[in-house]
Amino acid sequence: VLSSCPDIRITDSLTKGKVTLLKEGFNDILFEVTAPENTLLLLNDTFDNGWKASIDGNDAKIIRANYAFRAVAVPAGVHRVQFSFSAKGFKEGKVISLFSLSVFLCIVVFYFASRIPKIKAEKTLRV
Secondary structure, rough: OOOOOOOOOOOOOOOOOOOEEEEOOOEEEEEEEEEEEEEEOOOOOOOOEEEEEEEOOEEEEEEEOOOOOOEEEEOOOOEEEEEOOOOOHHHHHHHHHHHHHHHHHHHHHHHHHHHHHHHHHHHHHHO
16 A cells, blocks of 8 residues: 555566665665566655655655555666655754753853952952
8 A cells, every 4th residue: 555656657567676785774774676677665664754765866755655664666677775864853953952052051151251250359358
């Protein structure tokens, strides 16, 4: 069951292709797909809008498959298919966190910098 139609025509043939896992990381996965004809690469991993796909470096459409998984239409031939994940809002959250940390550090520095003259004045009064 697919959520939308693939960009290429897929036949109902039972011709077998080959999929080789080349690289697997936390946020990306790379396959080499050998397909004798146009086919769907179904990855039984959770579908999320943060996933992006590319075939031989060109953007590819990810199709929700079987309600919970993801698939990519792969044309006939030998291709490299890469899935990359980038959580929505992660970059914005990182910028906001770094900005907040910078403001906090500035406040701390200015607070202690303003205390130095008072500390020096107290030391001179004691002598």
